[in-house]
Amino acid sequence: MPMHDTRLSIPLHIASPIPLGTRVQPVTVGVPLPKEMLREDQPLCLVDDSGRSLAVQTEVTARWTDGSVRWLLVDFLLDNMFSGTSARLCLKAFHEPSADRPETEPRIEVRQSADRLLVDTGAMTAEIDRRVLRPLTSPAMRTELRTNRGKPVEPRIDALTLQTRGPVRTTVLAEGVFPRCRGLRFRCRLCFFAGTGLMRMRLTVHNPNRARHPGGLWDLGDRGSFFFEDLSVELDGGRETGQTLWNIAPDEPPRTYAQGRIGIYQDSSGGENWQGRNHVDRFGRIPCRKRGYVVEGNETEITTGLRAEPTVALQTENGTITAAVPEFWQQFPKLLESDGRRLHVGLFPDRHDGPFELQGGEQKTHTVWFSFGDHEEPSEPTMKLDWVHRPARVVSTPAWYAASGVFGHLLPATEDPDERLGTLMEGAIRGEDSFFARREVIDEYGWRHWGDVYADHENAHYTGEPPVISHYNNQFDVVLGAILQQMRTGDVTWTELFDPLARHVTDIDIYHTDQDRAAYNGGLFWLTDHYLSAETATHRTYSQKNRPNPKAPYGGGPGSEHNYATGLLYYYYLTGDLEARAAVLSLADWVIAMDDGTQTVFGLIDDGFTGVASATDSTDYHGPGRGSANSINTLLDGHLASGSRVYLDKAEALVRRSIHPADDIDARGLLEVEARWSYTMHLTALARYLELKIERDELDFMYAYGRASLLHYARWMAEHERPYFDFPEQLEYPTEAWAAQEFRKANVLRLAARHADRPLRERLLDRGRELADRAWSDLLRFDSRGVARSVAVLMIEGLRDQYYRAKSDNPAPAPPSDHDFGRPEVFVPQRRRAMAHIKTPGGLLRTLLRTAGPRNWARIMARIRDK
Numbered sequence: 023m024p025m026h027d028t029r030l031s032i033p034l035h036i037a038s039p040i041p042l043g044t045r046v047q048p049v050t051v052g053v054p055l056p057k058e059m060l061r062e063d064q065p066l067c068l069v070d071d072s073g074r075s076l077a078v079q080t081e082v083t084a085r086w087t088d089g090s091v092r093w094l095l096v097d098f099l100l101d102n103m104f105s106g107t108s109a110r111l112c113l114k115a116f117h118e119p120s121a122d123r124p125e126t127e128p129r130i131e132v133r134q135s136a137d138r139l140l141v142d143t144g145a146m147t148a149e150i151d152r153r154v155l156r157p158l159t160s161p162a163m164r165t166e167l168r169t170n171r172g173k174p175v176e177p178r179i180d181a182l183t184l185q186t187r188g189p190v191r192t193t194v195l196a197e198g199v200f201p202r203c204r205g206l207r208f209r210c211r212l213c214f215f216a217g218t219g220l221m222r223m224r225l226t227v228h229n230p231n232r233a234r235h236p237g238g239l240w241d242l243g244d245r246g247s248f249f250f251e252d253l254s255v256e257l258d259g260g261r262e263t264g265q266t267l268w269n270i271a272p273d274e275p276p277r278t279y280a281q282g283r284i285g286i287y288q289d290s291s292g293g294e295n296w297q298g299r300n301h302v303d304r305f306g307r308i309p310c311r312k313r314g315y316v317v318e319g320n321e322t323e324i325t326t327g328l329r330a331e332p333t334v335a336l337q338t339e340n341g342t343i344t345a346a347v348p349e350f351w352q353q354f355p356k357l358l359e360s361d362g363r364r365l366h367v368g369l370f371p372d373r374h375d376g377p378f379e380l381q382g383g384e385q386k387t388h389t390v391w392f393s394f395g396d397h398e399e400p401s402e403p404t405m406k407l408d409w410v411h412r413p414a415r416v417v418s419t420p421a422w423y424a425a426s427g428v429f430g431h432l433l434p435a436t437e438d439p440d441e442r443l444g445t446l447m448e449g450a451i452r453g454e455d456s457f458f459a460r461r462e463v464i465d466e467y468g469w470r471h472w473g474d475v476y477a478d479h480e481n482a483h484y485t486g487e488p489p490v491i492s493h494y495n496n497q498f499d500v501v502l503g504a505i506l507q508q509m510r511t512g513d514v515t516w517t518e519l520f521d522p523l524a525r526h527v528t529d530i531d532i533y534h535t536d537q538d539r540a541a542y543n544g545g546l547f548w549l550t551d552h553y554l555s556a557e558t559a560t561h562r563t564y565s566q567k568n569r570p571n572p573k574a575p576y577g578g579g580p581g582s583e584h585n586y587a588t589g590l591l592y593y594y595y596l597t598g599d600l601e602a603r604a605a606v607l608s609l610a611d612w613v614i615a616m617d618d619g620t621q622t623v624f625g626l627i628d629d630g631f632t633g634v635a636s637a638t639d640s641t642d643y644h645g646p647g648r649g650s651a652n653s654i655n656t657l658l659d660g661h662l663a664s665g666s667r668v669y670l671d672k673a674e675a676l677v678r679r680s681i682h683p684a685d686d687i688d689a690r691g692l693l694e695v696e697a698r699w700s701y702t703m704h705l706t707a708l709a710r711y712l713e714l715k716i717e718r719d720e721l722d723f724m725y726a727y728g729r730a731s732l733l734h735y736a737r738w739m740a741e742h743e744r745p746y747f748d749f750p751e752q753l754e755y756p757t758e759a760w761a762a763q764e765f766r767k768a769n770v771l772r773l774a775a776r777h778a779d780r781p782l783r784e785r786l787l788d789r790g791r792e793l794a795d796r797a798w799s800d801l802l803r804f805d806s807r808g809v810a811r812s813v814a815v816l817m818i819e820g821l822r823d824q825y826y827r828a829k830s831d832n833p834a835p836a837p838p839s840d841h842d843f844g845r846p847e848v849f850v851p852q853r854r855r856a857m858a859h860i861k862t863p864g865g866l867l868r869t870l871l872r873t874a875g876p877r878n879w880a881r882i883m884a885r886i887r888d889k
Contacts, residue, residue: 238577246382292328409835473526501589503817610660
């Protein structure tokens with residue numbers, strides 16, 4: 023009997039920091055499914071331990087190639103029938119139309135007119151203006167930006183779209199501009215939930231202008247930045263003055279204030295390093311003026327503290343409006359304020375010292391939750407939105423994640439053959455050396471920094487004022503590693519790492535512009551330059567303050583060797599966050615664009631591929647390395663996110679360019695470790711490509727080509743590769759990072775063994791095990807083994823190692839026929855081709871003829887200026 027005809031049962035575990043049942047809490051969670059298990063049209067129900075059915079909404083976000091569901095996004099509401107801090111649910115399939123359904127399913131009604139879109143949840147009605155960003159007309163709600171000259175600007179809507187409509191959640195997307203603000207744009211997603219007065223507002227402000235980055239330096243104060251004083255959301259409670267309820271933390275009962283204006287303002291993180299160098303503005307000045315938060319009533323201080331998680335409710339004769347901002351103190355500055363008639367939410371509050379700067383190509387997303395209801399007694403023991411600061415987390419079991427087949431080499435932690443990886447990973451999320459504790463070292467908080475990982479390993483060879491201010495910018499895909507660790511353990515603590523990090527990368531680390539050169543537009547910025555502080559470059563790698571001297575070559579921009587999208591793809595699957603999906607496609611499009619020869623100054627001479635997408639370490643090396651590895655990986659992500667064959671075709675073109683089954687591997691110089699260590703990343707990406715081809719049942723020429731190339735290099739590795747620390751004199755900095763990277767060698771051999779026949783298969787597995795054993799031995803010698811870089815590698819490669827110690831892969835299918843792969847061809851980058859062309863008399867003449875005319879010369883000069 024086919025699997026999709028069996029009764030499906032997916033376990034879901036709920037973990038909540040605060041008791042459930044005192045308020046309604048919406049939940050969205052993505053779950054993976056094995057191939058052939060679920061058809062898209064098969065009805066599902068969600069039941070709790072008692073057998074009670076909950077209203078559920080599902081959306082397919084990814085499919086296997088046979089059309090069965092690969093990822094399913096699930097929406098439901100945690101209601102007052104839950105209790106305690108944990109619960110278990112089960113998502114089931116059923117076959118009778120009426121079986122197991124809730125007796126009554128809530129519905130959301132949507133009506134549209136020429137100037138309004140109306141959403142009725144049954145508990146509230148929202149009328150959304152189509153012209154300006156006024157999400158509600160009753161109560162009146164408006165969004166306003168104030169420029170750095172004090173001019174108020176109301177955002178104008180260009181498009182209003184009903185993005186999601188279901189029985190539990192309906193989402194409306196508003197997109198538009200801030201008029202007369204240099205093209206500043208916004209996206210606002212409003213989510214409404216059936217049977218409730220809840221509304222989630224997620225507002226993204228985007229500066230689409232390019233940065234000018236003179237000399238490849240990306241400091242604050244750039245001419246492409248947009249400066250402003252304030253961005254706020256305000257709701258009008260009515261003509262009559264009411265009273266305000268407020269608290270500072272979810273475990274506090276609400277207090278009442280009826281004497282006028284009361285505000286809760288968070289000026290800094292409240293941590294010990296709240297005035298640290300991490301927070302410098304364009305002048306090198308630190309704008310944080312107060313440690314923590316202050317509560318003021320009519321401009322008189324009521325209380326102060328370090329880290330606020332406030333909820334504010336305005337009660338009037340018209341009802342109660344409650345507001346809460348997730349990550350209130352983490353994403354300082356923030357303001358929640360009420361004057362008895364209006365509720366004010368300061369996302370970028372003007373009380374902060376100095377204007378805000380949104381860099382060219384930078385965006386920022388803030389979330390606000392609102393609750394609208396009837397008049398409630400002030401003695402109510404809890405506030406309706408307390409959970410916003412400490413939301414429930416929902417996960418399935420490690421056994422389910424592993425059985426889904428989505429994650430590849432995923433071994434549940436309970437099956438670990440030893441404790442080494444578990445001990446290292448436990449230290450990454452708990453204790454004084456955890457990722458969370460390290461945030462405090464440089465105060466990795468505030469609206470721009472929150473979520474990023476502190477690159478503490480850069481302290482090892484840093485000679486300036488300690489600590490080094492260094493941002494990791496998702497190097498080696500920490501987002502993916504943290505997601506895999508949560509899948510492996512079921513520990514929701516990992517969510518506290520990957521969730522804010524994914525949102526940070528999506529907003530801050532990606533260059534959101536199409537106005538710069540193709541090699542930069544839409545790309546991912548490198549981590550902070552090695553062993554230097556970020557200074558005023560924020561998360562954009564290169565600062566003018568780090569330039570050795572005015573004539574020294576220094577600077578750059580986003581590059582293919584730092585392009586990690588897989589974690590963002592899985593984040594989209596787990597959360598349904600469409601900004602993350604857009605980021606994946608942006609990074610995949612960037613790969614294609616950077617390799618497009620028509621987009622460069624040399625395109626008028628030679629419009630072939632540039633080679634930028636495949637270069638590693640130098641513009642002339644296009645063999646296996648992390649440049650081509652990351653480009654191929656990201657293109658595969660783009661294909662999975664969109665289904666577009668364009669991305670897969672480009673990935674195959676880069677495979678053909680960068681590797682060949684008959685390569686002279688010795689000539690590649692792969693044992694020159696400082697320049698060529700990352701070739702193992704390329705082989706890992708190649709193995710992933712082969713798995714995708716197998717799943718698609720495309721055992722064609724390119725499958726055979728990739729398989730033969732992988733085995734060719736694996737044979738060479740088994741014979742020639744040696745541990746890095748057998749030759750420490752070859753390492754510029756013999757740190758723990760090299761021991762962590764050793765796992766890549768071991769795992770490449772194991773991945774290749776799946777495609778090998780005996781006895782090569784056993785030889786590769788044995789050699790892989792030897793290198794992995796040595797990797798653990800070398801790594802555990804370092805007291806610094808828990809720094810960010812080594813943990814980032816081990817979160818993924820250590821997981822593969824554990825899998826291979828406990829299990830083995832089934833042999834991969836062989837190509838159905840032999841192929842002639844020809845001889846390797848050396849790729850010559852566009853720049854070299856063009857320069858060689860104009861050095862010949864005929865080539866020079868043809869170039870002059872091609873570039874003749876004012877239009878072409880204008881194009882050339884514009885690109886030279888950009889460069």
